[in-house]
Amino acid sequence: MIELVGKAVYLIRGKLLMDAESVTYDDINRQLEQQGLPLLSAGPDALARSKSGTIASQILLQHNQSQDEQNLKLRFDALASHDITYVGIVQTARASGLREFPVPYVLTNCHNTLCAVGGTINEDDHVFGLSAAERYGGIFVPAHQAVIHQYMREMMAGGGRMILGSDSHTRYGALGTMGVGEGGPEIVKQLLRRTYDIPYPEVIAVYLEGQPGPGVGPQDVALAIIKAVFANGFVKNKIMEFVGPGIANLTVDYRNGIDVMTTETTCLSSIWSTDDRVAAYLGLHGRPDAYRALEPAEISRYDGAIRVDLSRIEPMIALPFHPSNAYPIRELNENAAAILGQVEEEGRRQLENPKLEFKLSQKIAGGRLRVDQGVIAGCAGGTFENIAAAAAILENGSTGNGQFALSVYPASQPVNLAVIRSGLAERLLQAGVTLRTAFCGPCFGAGDVPANGGLSIRHSTRNFPNREGSKPANGQIASVALMDARSIAATALNGGRLTAASEVSAPVSAVAYTFDKKVYENRVYDGYGKPHPETELKFGPNIADWPKMISLPENLLLKMAAVIHDPVTTTDELIPSGETSSYRSNPLKLAEFTLGRKVPQYVGRAKDFQGLEQERQRLLAEGTAHEPQSTELGRIFLTLFGDEEPTPEKVHQTLVETGLGTVIFARKPGDGSAREQAASCQKVLGGWANIAVEYATKRYRSNLINWGMLPFVIPEDYLPEFAVGDFIYIPMIREAVQSGAAEIQAFLINADGRKPFRLWLPNLSADDRAIILAGCLINYYGQESK
Incomplete structure (x- = not known):
């Protein structure tokens, strides 16, 4: 079904994958001759140029503002x-x-x-x-x-x-x-x-061949790929380039549905070969000039490959709590008790709350999982073809009058209008489906929240813990499994009993999509290129500026406010989604939710220590910093001197040069959303650093840097036993960042004494270091404007 090739490959004429490390120019021509294909038109030196033959390379270099092609500066x-x-x-x-x-x-x-x-x-x-x-x-x-x-x-x-x-x-x-x-x-x-600055990324060929079988949709293909590559990091921070003869067998909506889910692989970006179907799609949307034929060069070199036989993909389900936790629906129905038992065990470890009873196995009825709710929504599920496929399955059927309910959210008003005009809306409504407007809420926990203990099947993008909107602090637990719209409709037709679309007989929808641009012309404000600087920004009472942030001190004394040993920590856990989204215009109010569903004590711990830093700054401003006035502040600083009897001058110097802040340890933080607040909320509460074995995504690490936080890493073999309440003293951290040091001397201070250990700061660019030194991106630009 899916094969991972963990070494460099050549793609020849977009058709043949060959081992780049052992094949020669003559070998390639022999293969082409054996298959009756034309020989290469380029000479042997084409192999040396083949790395620039990928579509990704062509686009990246066209957008690069730097003369250095290995370190890109993109606009x-x-x-x-x-x-x-x-x-x-x-x-x-x-x-x-x-x-x-x-x-x-x-x-x-x-x-x-x-x-x-x-x-x-x-x-x-x-x-x-x-x-x-x-x-x-x-x-x-x-x-x-x-x-x-x-x-x-x-x-x-x-x-x-x-x-x-x-x-x-x-x-x-x-x-x-x-x-x-x-x-x-x-x-x-x-x-x-x-510019957006990155080292030149690796490019992985996703070689599609074959054709999807009946009832197999884009989410099924996407989940199968995510399952194959997420845990091993095969495409982490790389570009996935979709090539191969199988692309021609997919509609553009189908391709979009696979493509949007590549985010869940932790890749940096994606790109596909384009063809006449893409030209027709852009033409349909009134933009024929936007089409450009894209294909790899005659010989293109990739850093690895994923071979996908579309004909062998089955209808899939991703069980809680990650899109990579995927199984063929057939396999789950055959082994429901065993598989759900494993999911429950892992889920209880992730939830870390013995008061919440996470029990999916109780939903087995007649050997099949019974679900409570279905949702088809958003950028992944709400496309016209997905909705049309669901309507074809449900036509003349019913979602039933029991607990199970199905909601469909067209991804845009033009799609909604087409659903209405084509008669699809009538079919869906008659079957008992609730039809909504364009909204991302079901994807992040702000719409269609199921009942306590409920399981929702969704054609959306994520199924992280509490992503459906339940609140564990209130004793609530619900969960989401990801599926394709086709199998969701088949399950709805079967009263909520888990059913693959391949099990039902339904015609492929022949309804053609028509796009009506008037919807946007009559409602969307398009002011690009026409700014009106005289217009005043309109501030509601919740909209607040970012609080003032200081530059990086000479030394740091950090208090460990959270220690998370989960294999992966999502941005949803760092700052919850759902109702908290309403407060993202107010940094101080939003910060109150930081780690609220993972480590509820974090905010109190961070604010307590932040109070001591605020006292330190007050003493400095008043010029009374010879002696800390707070017993707690004095006690903390005495840990830095050990048995030494510090002079008032020494105390003063230490107070001036040593900032106080908090730090969290998580083994692999930052999977999921791009939301900067996962980092900025920590900074608002006095955070100065994260310590990780590795970061799940580039974007989370970038968020830390842009908010002036130190993205430390420690290899597994050097990892101390951190505990909440430990202190980490990092002398001369400012000097280390200024000099570009990749290895940092630190001290772990706890009840067992003071022990030296190492922290690492690899791959910080000059701009990264300057932002951290300034304390955040706002300060950095403020310094430049002076």
């Missing part, structure tokens, strides 16, 4: 944010000297769409967003019009382009656009005409 063609990120981004950019948006910047309103939490604050954010689009020359997509990525597919993506979005599922590779999802500060850099 993007367009930017995108939604209503839980754009307020903070505009505020940061405004504080850093923003005058106008230099490229098309799309502000969508697809997350806090319902305006259901916190009184006026969600709509206040929307009003702010429109005023920002008017002032700086942006594109504003009002609530209910489109989810962010569907709008970008319909209106902005095109061949050879690059788009940066402040949402992790920024993926438009099937349309020939390399999309990258990053935290807000990277958007700020682009708004200020700076």
Whole structure:
């Protein structure tokens, strides 16, 4: 079904994969001759140039502003944010000297769409967003019009382009656009005409062959790939380039559905070969000039490959609590008790709450899992073809009048209009489906929250713990399994008993999609290239500026506020999704939720220690820092002197030069969302660092750096036994960062005494170091403007 090739390969004429380490030019021609294919037109030196023959290489080098092709400085063609990120981004950019948006910047309103939490604050954010689009020359997509990525597919993506979005599922590779999802500060850099800086990434060929069988949808293919590559990090921070003859057997909607899920592999970006079907898609959306034929060079070299036989993919289900926890539905139905028992055991370890009873095996009825709810939504599920396929399965059927319920959210109003005009809406509604408007809520816990103990099957992007909106602090537990719209519809037809779409007889929908641009022309504000600097930004009472942040002190004394030994820590666990999204325009209020579902004590611990740092700064400002006035502050600083009897001058010097802050340890933090708040909330509460064995994604590490936090790593073999309450003293940290030191001397201070150990800061660029030294990106730009 899926084969991983962990060594360099050549792709020849887009058809043949060959071992790049052992094959010669003559070998390639012999293979071509044996298959009756034309011989190579390029000479033997084409092998030496083959690394630049990938589609990814062609696009990256066209967008590189640097003369160094190994260390890229990229400028993007367009930017995108939604209503839980754009307020903070505009505020940061405004504080850093923003005058106008230099490229098309799309502000969508697809997350806090319902305006259901916190009184006026969600709509206040929307009003702010429109005023920002008017002032700086942006594109504003009002609530209910489109989810962010569907709008970008319909209106902005095109061949050879690059788009940066402040949402992790920024993926438009099937349309020939390399999309990258990053935290807000990277958007700020682009708004200020700076660059996105990365080492040249590895490129992995995803070689598709064959054709999907009946009932197999794009989510099934995506889950099978994620299962194969997530745990081993096969494509982590790399680019997935989709090639091979199987692409021609997939519609563009189908390709988009696979592509958007590549985020869950932890890859950096994705890109596909394009063809006449892509040209037709862009033409249908009124943008034929956006098409560009993209294909690898005659010989292109990749750093590895994933071979996918589409004909062998089965309908899949990703069980809680990760998209990689995937099984064929057939296999789960054959071994439900054993598989669900394993999932329960792992789930209880992740939840770390003995009061919550996570029991999926209780839902087995007649040998099959019985689910409580179905949802087809968002950038992954809410496309026209997915909805049409579900309607074909449910036609003349029923979702039943029991507990099971099915909701469908078209991904944009043009899709919704097409669903209505084609008669699909009537079929769905008659079957008992609830039809909604464009909204991302079911994907991150702000819509269709199931009952306590419930299991929801969703064609959406993620199924992390509490991603469906349950609140463990209130004694609630629910969970999500990911499936394709086709199998969700088949399960609905079977009253909620888990059923693969391949088990039901349903015709492939022949309903053609028509796109009506008037929906957007009559509602979307398009001010790109037409800024109105006289427009005042409209601030609601919840919108707040970032608090002041100091530059990196000479030394740091950090207190361990959380220790997490889970294999992976998601951004949902670092800062919960769902109702907290309403507070992302107010850094102080949002920070109250930090680690709230994982380590509820974190906020109190961080604020207590932050109070001591605030006392330190007050003493310095008053000039009374010869002797710490707080017993606790004095006791903490005495640990730095050991048996030495410090003089008042020594105490004063230490207070001046040693900042206090908190640190968290997590083995592999940062999987999931691009949300910068996973890092910024820690900084708002006085955090100065994370310590990890490795970081799950580049974007989380970038968020730490952009908020002035130190992204330390420790190899497994050197890992001390950290405990909450331990102190970590890092003398001369500022000097170490300035000098570019990759290995840092530190001391672990606890009841057992003071022990030296090492921390590592690898791969920090000069700009990374400058941002950390300044204390955050805002300070860095503020220094430059002086």
